Amino acid sequence: MKLETIAIHAGYDGDPTSKAVAVPIYQTVGFEFDSAEHGAALFNLEVPGNIYTRIGNPTNTVLEKRVAALEGGVDALSVSAGMSAVYYAVATITEMGNNIVSTPQLYGATFTLLNLYIAKQGIGAKFAASDHPDDIEKLIDENTRAVFCESIGNPAGNVADIEGLARVAHRHHVPLIVDNTIATPILLRPIEYGADVVVHAMTKFMGGHGNSLGGMVVDSGKFPWRDYPDKFYMLNRPEPAYHGVVYTEHYGAAAYIARCRTVCQRNTGATLSPFNGFLLLQGVETLALRVERHVENGRKVAEFLRDHDRVDWVNYAGFSDNPLYPMAQRYLGSRRPSLLTFGVKGGFEAGRKCFNAFRLFKRMVNLGDAKSLSCHPASTTHRQLTPEEQLRVGVSPEMIRLSVGIEHIDDILADLSQALDKA
Ligand SMILES: Cc1ncc(COP(=O)(O)O)c(C=O)c1O
Structure with a gap:
């Protein structure tokens, strides 16, 4: 089967x-x-x-x-x-x-x-x-x-x-x-x-x-x-x-x-x-359908962030200039996970303002939910690590992590847009 x-x-x-x-x-x-x-x-x-x-x-x-x-x-x-x-x-x-x-x-x-x-x-x-x-x-x-x-x-x-x-x-x-x-x-x-x-x-x-x-x-x-x-x-x-x-x-x-x-x-x-x-x-019964939508929404969010003038960087393995691209291509084919990270221009302070302005994206330390979720790893999931350890595991101070959910993409992008306006 x-x-x-x-x-x-x-x-x-x-x-x-x-x-x-x-x-x-x-x-x-x-x-x-x-x-x-x-x-x-x-x-x-x-x-x-x-x-x-x-x-x-x-x-x-x-x-x-x-x-x-x-x-x-x-x-x-x-x-x-x-x-x-x-x-x-x-x-x-x-x-x-x-x-x-x-x-x-x-x-x-x-x-x-x-x-x-x-x-x-x-x-x-x-x-x-x-x-x-x-x-x-x-x-x-x-x-x-x-x-x-x-x-x-x-x-x-x-x-x-x-x-x-x-x-x-x-x-x-x-x-x-x-x-x-x-x-x-x-x-x-x-x-x-x-x-x-x-x-x-x-x-x-x-x-x-x-x-x-x-x-x-x-x-x-x-x-x-x-x-x-x-x-x-x-x-x-x-x-x-x-x-x-x-x-x-x-x-x-x-x-x-x-x-x-x-x-x-x-x-x-x-x-x-x-x-x-x-x-x-x-949950497992609908896994395949959900992952498909997660993947599609994740790609659209990554593209939106890349083109936004308030965004400094986006780490998304679906972009061909990303260092992760070749390995992702080999193991995932054309699909990419809906977990991605980005940094707002203006560093930690601008990132904090954007994070605090989210309405649809829940501020929490979970991922992989049908709902769109956001997280600031340096102050939460990776807080116990020293700054050096954080960098070693891939966390920078301004980094915001998104777990893009399966809501309608227009609503997801609207939330990101209004939050970035406030940064
Ligand atoms: C890759 C990975 N492994 C393990 C865990 C731990 O899972 P749990 O929170 O169910 O203990 C997490 C939690 O975020 C995770 O992201």
């Missing part, structure tokens, strides 16, 4: 009990066992079934299967936020003394998670001088357990060379983890280019309506964990945290995502609420 169809149908054949056509919300903490023996068999992973929502829930299972199908993975795990997805993706295969190597331009909280939070757990993060695979390769050592990148960086819009990064990672026998939040599988499917794990903030375009936090970790099923038993011993030796299961033996290609669920999620509980799972499913 094509992506548009998968987004509506994958993972759900109808509810066997009620025959409900819409996916039911299983708003329950747990599931009854037929007997002590049945409960034991479930815990021993001898029979399939539901145990407790912290580990799995039928509403969320549909969402997991749907996103796994959209990304071309073997299985997925839904979690409570995009940040838990990034964290679990790393935590599943790292322990004290390991490190991960990342591209430098990342979402602010992801940068902080990797740079400061996991460091306290003894897991290092090394940020390359650029996105270039050669710069990544220079940092990989015998303790590296993964290479990390965002397929499209937030907010810089940098497009990763996923094929090149996967080649470098695989040469050193480690997986490539790609945050595909901004692109969504409609614009780009990282697994097709060699990514091993894909993560999502479902909160953004996937859900698309700004009503539910959620995250997803997708396992491609392709990384040969068994070939590196010492490096990835947690997948190849009996797991003490789950009564001795050997993930690669019991789960085969889905070993990674099984450990992610039964060790990371079971022990720390960043579980998606089934109600949020339901809302996110509604």
Whole structure:
């Protein structure tokens, strides 16, 4: 099936009990066992079934299967936020003394998670001088357990060379983890280019309506964990945290995502609420249509800003003179995300006035909503970073980030026009 169809149908054949056509919300903490023996068999992973929502829930299972199908993975795990997805993706295969190597331009909280939070757990993060695979390769050592990148960086819009990064990672026998939040599988499917794990903030375009936090970790099923038993011993030796299961033996290609669920999620509980799972499913059903309109509106806004005499610069990978253009062309074809940044002439002060004058564009720190949103990264999402770190991840003081929504383009441009008049 094509992506548009998968987004509506994958993972759900109808509810066997009620025959409900819409996916039911299983708003329950747990599931009854037929007997002590049945409960034991479930815990021993001898029979399939539901145990407790912290580990799995039928509403969320549909969402997991749907996103796994959209990304071309073997299985997925839904979690409570995009940040838990990034964290679990790393935590599943790292322990004290390991490190991960990342591209430098990342979402602010992801940068902080990797740079400061996991460091306290003894897991290092090394940020390359650029996105270039050669710069990544220079940092990989015998303790590296993964290479990390965002397929499209937030907010810089940098497009990763996923094929090149996967080649470098695989040469050193480690997986490539790609945050595909901004692109969504409609614009780009990282697994097709060699990514091993894909993560999502479902909160953004996937859900698309700004009503539910959620995250997803997708396992491609392709990384040969068994070939590196010492490096990835947690997948190849009996797991003490789950009564001795050997993930690669019991789960085969889905070993990674099984450990992610039964060790990371079971022990720390960043579980998606089934109600949020339901809302996110509604969003996913219209993903392809929404992304099409986002892309079209984003292009029109970028062109409008480029031609406006109060605008100093526009960073939009759709302009052929933009340094991001060749990589965007290679991975996105003619389409570009509707996330773009610009600077108003007059620097920080003029930018602040324009930002404060928005009427339709909501001033907030979300993106990927049906509504048009605006954000001033230096004072919000990237505030915790030093000015040097801000520049490194692609944030300048005057930068305004727009997430162009799916309203009528005339209304979007009218709002930008009146706000720029006030700058
Ligand atoms: C690229 C990217 N990854 C992860 C996240 C974190 O998502 P959440 O806010 O759902 O934790 C965000 C949030 O903006 C993001 O933009």
